[in-house]
Amino acid sequence: MPTNFDGLRRLTPDDAPAVLEAFVAGGPEMLRQGDVTTLAQAVAYCERLVGQLAFVAELPGLPVAALVAITVDEANRNGWLFYWAHPDARGRGVTKRAARTVADWALSPVGGNLHRLELGHRANNPASRGVALAAGFVQEGVEREKFLVDGARIDVLTYGRLRSDPVS
Ligand SMILES: CC(C)(COP(=O)(O)OP(=O)(O)OC[C@H]1O[C@@H](n2cnc3c(N)ncnc32)[C@H](O)[C@@H]1OP(=O)(O)O)[C@@H](O)C(=O)NCCC(=O)NCCS
Numbered sequence: 662m663p664t665n666f667d668g669l670r671r672l673t674p675d676d677a678p679a680v681l682e683a684f685v686a687g688g689p690e691m692l693r694q695g696d697v698t699t700l701a702q703a704v705a706y707c708e709r710l711v712g713q714l715a716f717v718a719e720l721p722g723l724p725v726a727a728l729v730a731i732t733v734d735e736a737n738r739n740g741w742l743f744y745w746a747h748p749d750a751r752g753r754g755v756t757k758r759a760a761r762t763v764a765d766w767a768l769s770p771v772g773g774n775l776h777r778l779e780l781g782h783r784a785n786n787p788a789s790r791g792v793a794l795a796a797g798f799v800q801e802g803v804e805r806e807k808f809l810v811d812g813a814r815i816d817v818l819t820y821g822r823l824r825s826d827p828v829s
Contacts, residue, residue, distance in 0.1 A: 671715065680706060681700055683748075687745070715730035726747050726749075758795075764796045779821050782818055
């Protein structure tokens with residue numbers, strides 16, 4: 662398991678203050694990423710992810726510009742990939758590149774050696790779709806009216822990427 666690769670590094674417990682900053686700055690958009698409103702919660706969040714495959718992209722002044730992580734389903738050699746970016750880092754392709762790098766590594770026999778990656782996002786989150794497609798995922802389904810957000814039912818789009826998928 663690499664510590665650093667292709668401009669990414671592993672998340673560490675020391676990232677908790679920067680993670681808290683990203684959640685606070687991100688406001689309601691970050692709510693579904695976790696409950697992180699205090700340093701103690703940020704520490705717990707980092708400790709939970711440190712045991713998984715969690716990688717960070719840095720930018721000058723932003724020690725955690727974007728996070729891409731995979732929760733591994735060992736029994737099936739699958740993984741659930743998720744990501745977020747600090748608001749000041751968004752729209753610069755940082756998450757796209759990080760997600761692609763992590764997905765490529767996770768499916769490689771000499772990397773994470775997983776067979777299948779999955780992810781999902783709310784249908785009204787086009788930036789997340791941009792990241793998913795850039796990371797080589799294909800849409801596999803729609804979970805209709807899955808979430809209740811501010812009184813409205815929101816579809817969730819689901820994606821997969823197999824080790825054998827041709828990816829340009
Ligand atoms: C979703 C999120 C991770 C995107 O991060 P980002 O760093 O801005 O993403 P990138 O700049 O790397 O790429 C986003 C892609 O989506 C595209 N995109 C952004 N907003 C878009 C919009 N409104 N409509 C269509 N495409 C859009 C971008 O153009 C880019 O694709 P392109 O370069 O091919 O054009 C970020 O907005 C975020 O953290 N949101 C809150 C948490 C979240 O929603 N996480 C995902 C949950 S599944």
